[in-house]
Amino acid sequence: MTSRIPSVALPAVLEQLQALRKVVQPRALRAMALARARWLFRSVQLRGHNVAAYGPMAVQNDGIIALGDRLTFVGGMMPSSLVCHPGARLTIGDDTQFNYGVSLEAWESVSVGARCMFASFVRLGDRDGQRTAPIVIEDDVWVAHGAIIMPGVRVGARSVVAAGSIVTQDVPPDTLAMGNPARNMSLELVARETGT
Amino acid sequence: MTTPHRSLSRELEGLWARWRLRRCQRIGAAPTVLGRVWIHGDGQVQLGDRVVLDGRLAPIELHAMAADSLIVLGDDVAVEGGASLEALQSIRVGPGARLGAFCKVMDNQHHPLRGNRHERPPSVPLVIEAGVTVGSRAILLPGTQLQKGCSVAPGTVISRRIPAGVTVGGAPARVLRREVAG
Numbered sequence: 001m002t003s004r005i006p007s008v009a010l011p012a013v014l015e016q017l018q019a020l021r022k023v024v025q026p027r028a029l030r031a032m033a034l035a036r037a038r039w040l041f042r043s044v045q046l047r048g049h050n051v052a053a054y055g056p057m058a059v060q061n062d063g064i065i066a067l068g069d070r071l072t073f074v075g076g077m078m079p080s081s082l083v084c085h086p087g088a089r090l091t092i093g094d095d096t097q098f099n100y101g102v103s104l105e106a107w108e109s110v111s112v113g114a115r116c117m118f119a120s121f122v123r124l125g126d127r128d129g130q131r132t133a134p135i136v137i138e139d140d141v142w143v144a145h146g147a148i149i150m151p152g153v154r155v156g157a158r159s160v161v162a163a164g165s166i167v168t169q170d171v172p173p174d175t176l177a178m179g180n181p182a183r184n185m186s187l188e189l190v191a192r193e194t195g196t
Numbered sequence: 197m198t199t200p201h202r203s204l205s206r207e208l209e210g211l212w213a214r215w216r217l218r219r220c221q222r223i224g225a226a227p228t229v230l231g232r233v234w235i236h237g238d239g240q241v242q243l244g245d246r247v248v249l250d251g252r253l254a255p256i257e258l259h260a261m262a263a264d265s266l267i268v269l270g271d272d273v274a275v276e277g278g279a280s281l282e283a284l285q286s287i288r289v290g291p292g293a294r295l296g297a298f299c300k301v302m303d304n305q306h307h308p309l310r311g312n313r314h315e316r317p318p319s320v321p322l323v324i325e326a327g328v329t330v331g332s333r334a335i336l337l338p339g340t341q342l343q344k345g346c347s348v349a350p351g352t353v354i355s356r357r358i359p360a361g362v363t364v365g366g367a368p369a370r371v372l373r374r375e376v377a378g
Contacts, residue, residue: 077234077255077278117307120280121298142307145300146335160309163300164335164353164367176309180367187310 029054033072041067048094055079055100062086063106068094068114076100076120088126093139108132113139113157119146126151138173160187217243224271231277234258239265239283244291246272253277253297276332285319293324296332296350303338325360345375 033052041047043061048069055075063084071092073080078101084090088106093114102118104110105125111134112124122143126135133152137143141155144163155161156173167182175184213227219235224245231251235241239260247269249256257280260267265283269275270291278298281287285303289295304319320338324330328342331350336342341357348354349365349372358364361375 077257077280117313120300142313145302146333162353163337164333164351166367178368190309 037071037073041065057081058083060084063088063090065090065092067092068096070095072097073102074099078121081105099145109134111135112137113141115140117142119144119163121146123148125149158187217249232256237261237265237283238263239267241267243269244271244273248274250275251277257281259283270326283322284316286321287324288322289324290326290328290344292326293328293330295330296334298332299330299334299336301336301340305338 030052033054034050037051037053040053040057040059041051043059044065044067046066048067048071050069051067051071053073056079057073058079058081060083063086065082065084076099080098080100080102082090083105085107089109090104090106091111093112093116095114096112096116098118099120101121103123107127110124110126116137116139124135126132128151131151135149135151136154138155138157140158143161146164147161148166149155150166150168153167153170155167155171156175158173159171159175159177161167161171161182162176162178165178165182166180167177169182171177171184174187176187176190177184210226213229214223216229216233217223217227217235220241220243222242224243224247226246227243228248230249232255233249233251234255235258237260239262241258241260254277256275256277258267259282261282261284266286267281267283268288270289270293272292273289275295276297279295280300282302287301287303301322303322305317307313308315308317322336322338322340324342325344327345329347330336331348331352333351334348335353337353337355339356340354342348343358343360345360346358346362346364349363351367352365352369353367354364354369362371363373364370365372
């Protein structure tokens with residue numbers, strides 16, 4: 001006697017479902033992120049294409065915010081925040097990526113270049129209680145976890161700000177800034193491999 | 197002597213904590229889970245006995261990113277809220293260690309200093325030995341080895357071996373105090 005149910009290879013079906021999920025889920029998350037960014041950045045004057053926010057964010061815009069194309073704001077344990085006070089200007093270049101917990105605050109002017117990477121809990125504020133001075137981050141800068149950038153600092157192109165550093169002075173291009181207060185050292189001369 | 201309803205509620209609390217930690221491969225006796233604890237990634241997370249995960253302030257993140265990555269918390273480890281452990285290879289926390297609020301423990305830099313920034317550099321296994329105290333907002337980078345009983349001041353950035361019984365602080369880390377035997 002043969003079974004009336006056509007033979008279905010259940011493991012194969014499950015595997016296919018898993019594979020389908022692997023393909024569909026990132027796209028669904030991406031679509032959600034794009035929609036969320038449209039809503040969160042509704043008060044932003046200049047917004048590029050394909051700005052994605054993968055988690056909650058706090059956006060307060062009383063000045064002028066200009067966002068570039070293809071920005072990514074990653075979600076995590078703390079929401080990122082973008083604050084622009086009246087008369088201030090906050091500019092972010094194309095392809096820049098932000099991890100969670102990043103806080104950008106502009107009282108006068110903060111500008112971030114293209115293709116930068118901001119790790120979690122990075123803080124940029126151009127007023128510290130004593131003075132207000134514009135912050136400029138040039139292109140291709142990598143700011144690592146927990147770094148704080150003080151007012152009036154210009155970080156040169158392709159530079160790296162190490163984790164936990166507090167940058168009080170200008171960083172030239174192609175430089176590693178590390179420590180509290182941050183000391184600058186040329187990236188060509190930094191020979192130490194990780195873990196040695 | 198415990199009353200039946202108290203022992204029952206303790207039993208239920210233990211079950212609830214185990215359910216919250218269901219993504220872990222091994223859970224020791226009597227885990228305590230408060231607030232939010234996020235365990236994600238494909239790798240292994242192993243917990244010892246009497247582990248306390250206090251995620252009331254901010255979520256605790258245990259992220260074993262790759263399939264072969266490993267996070268081990270020993271017996272009596274206490275982790276405060278906002279601590280984030282990201283393992284690509286392995287992070288081992290010894291018995292009795294305490295991790296402060298918002299501290300970051302990572303065994304991979306995720307981006308190389310030079311060359312193509314979108315490929316991963318090799319990871320270095322990270323070891324925190326028994327009885328270590330890590331302050332809040334400390335950052336432990338790949339290559340960190342905190343030896344027995346040393347303590348790390350809040351906000352310190354470490355990327356190398358710290359000998360036993362030493363207190364370190366600052367960015368980059370300097371020795372603040374050496375413990376005399378006893």
